[in-house]
Amino acid sequence: MPLGMDMSVDETTLLQTIFWSVGASRLALSERLDFSKSKTNSLVAALLDVGLLTETGLKASSGGRRPETVQINPSLGVLIAADLGATSLDIAILRPDLSVLARHSEAADVRAGPGLVMARVRVLMRELLAQCATKPQQVIGIGMGVPGPVDFASGQLVNPPLMPQWDSFSIRDALREDFAAPVFVDNDVNTMALGELWRLQRSLQNFLVIKVGTSIGCGIVCHGEVYRGANGSAGDVGHICVDTAGPRCHCGNLGCVEAMAAGPAITRMALEAAISGESALLAACLADTGSITPEDVGNASRHGDAAANRIIQHTGNLIGQMLASVVNFFSPSHVFIGGGITRIGPLFLASVRQSIYQRSLALSTRHLEIQYTPLAEQAGLVGAGVLAMQETLKNKGSPR
Numbered sequence: 001m002p003l004g005m006d007m008s009v010d011e012t013t014l015l016q017t018i019f020w021s022v023g024a025s026r027l028a029l030s031e032r033l034d035f036s037k038s039k040t041n042s043l044v045a046a047l048l049d050v051g052l053l054t055e056t057g058l059k060a061s062s063g064g065r066r067p068e069t070v071q072i073n074p075s076l077g078v079l080i081a082a083d084l085g086a087t088s089l090d091i092a093i094l095r096p097d098l099s100v101l102a103r104h105s106e107a108a109d110v111r112a113g114p115g116l117v118m119a120r121v122r123v124l125m126r127e128l129l130a131q132c133a134t135k136p137q138q139v140i141g142i143g144m145g146v147p148g149p150v151d152f153a154s155g156q157l158v159n160p161p162l163m164p165q166w167d168s169f170s171i172r173d174a175l176r177e178d179f180a181a182p183v184f185v186d187n188d189v190n191t192m193a194l195g196e197l198w199r200l201q202r203s204l205q206n207f208l209v210i211k212v213g214t215s216i217g218c219g220i221v222c223h224g225e226v227y228r229g230a231n232g233s234a235g236d237v238g239h240i241c242v243d244t245a246g247p248r249c250h251c252g253n254l255g256c257v258e259a260m261a262a263g264p265a266i267t268r269m270a271l272e273a274a275i276s277g278e279s280a281l282l283a284a285c286l287a288d289t290g291s292i293t294p295e296d297v298g299n300a301s302r303h304g305d306a307a308a309n310r311i312i313q314h315t316g317n318l319i320g321q322m323l324a325s326v327v328n329f330f331s332p333s334h335v336f337i338g339g340g341i342t343r344i345g346p347l348f349l350a351s352v353r354q355s356i357y358q359r360s361l362a363l364s365t366r367h368l369e370i371q372y373t374p375l376a377e378q379a380g381l382v383g384a385g386v387l388a389m390q391e392t393l394k395n396k397g398s399p400r
């Protein structure tokens with residue numbers, strides 16, 4: 001496998017640049033990397049020779065000129081991307097340019113513990129590979145996002161509040177039984193941030209990705225890279241206090257934004273409104289299905305339900321209150337909101353915006369854009385693919 005070979009730092013830098021630009025011309029590469037044209041040409045020629053790159057684009061029919069654009073050779077192998085949420089599992093087999101060969105999503109419960117969940121992950125990975133007639137030996141890298149704090153170097157979860165049984169569990173070791181390829185594990189909001197960075201082809205340098213689902217977390221992109229902090233726990237904004245007299249959070253403190261405004265809090269308030277008779281629509285939903293999801297609250301809101309509107313505005317305002325501090329501190333150009341909350345509709349986003357603009361400093365918000373992530377719920381999966389390819393390429397660079 002050519003990716004197993006030793007490469008110079010220049011070669012891996014070039015490969016990474018081609019990966020992030022989803023293919024690039026020799027001229028564009030030389031400009032972007034500030035390499036001379038002859039240096040770029042000879043690096044590209046060497047990587048074409050060993051089969052790491054292929055030429056794409058129009059073959060110039062006139063004059064026999066070589067095609068200018070190169071890409072990572074699609075026949076190098078495949079990547080496996082996995083996005084494990086608190087209640088969902090999403091796995092895909094991708095080409096090196098992240099185009100999807102096979103994909104599967106299903107409900108999952110991380111609280112079932114690593115034994116059961118990882119057994120299912122391995123079965124699905126094998127099944128999806130078989131679907132695209134690919135062998136485990138053809139996998140060049142595996143990336144996985146998980147809903148808890150991860151020590152990035154070891155790939156182990158550290159004290160994950162939503163999945164306590166996973167503490168110190170090594171996903172890398174669990175997958176090593178099936179695959180020789182390197183395995184990279186990161187917190188799911190960090191993979192979402194990587195997914196956005198990829199979508200934007202690194203055109204934005206400083207932005208935040210907020211995930212609101214069962215919990216609340218924040219992926220930080222600083223100077224075009226995902227920022228993980230000294231211990232890998234940067235962006236753990238769910239336990240910022242928004243009401244010192246608020247309810248007790250599972251972390252033990254009072255009034256954390258996660259306890260007051262994430263999916264379970266929305267569901268709890270909706271149940272109260274249904275049972276108290278405050279909302280006929282939510283009561284009908286509860287009678288029909290036996291439960292109420294944040295999506296149901298969004299539907300009720302779209303039908304003009306006052307209680308649903310109040311719940312959405314209240315939780316949006318609380319998240320905006322937390323974000324205002326974060327925006328003042330970090331001064332991002334964009335805040336992208338993702339996770340299950342995106343299904344709740346525009347009123348939530350409007351409430352978050354209003355609260356941020358009210359509370360942030362004018363200088364921080366003058367050009368600030370706040371929107372739902374265009375990748376929606378795929379951001380984490382795309383990011384897990386980026387993680388797999390990016391880190392596999394990075395790890396090949398050795399000075400020589």
Ligand SMILES: [Zn+2]
Binds near residue numbers: 249258
């Ligand atoms: Zn908390």
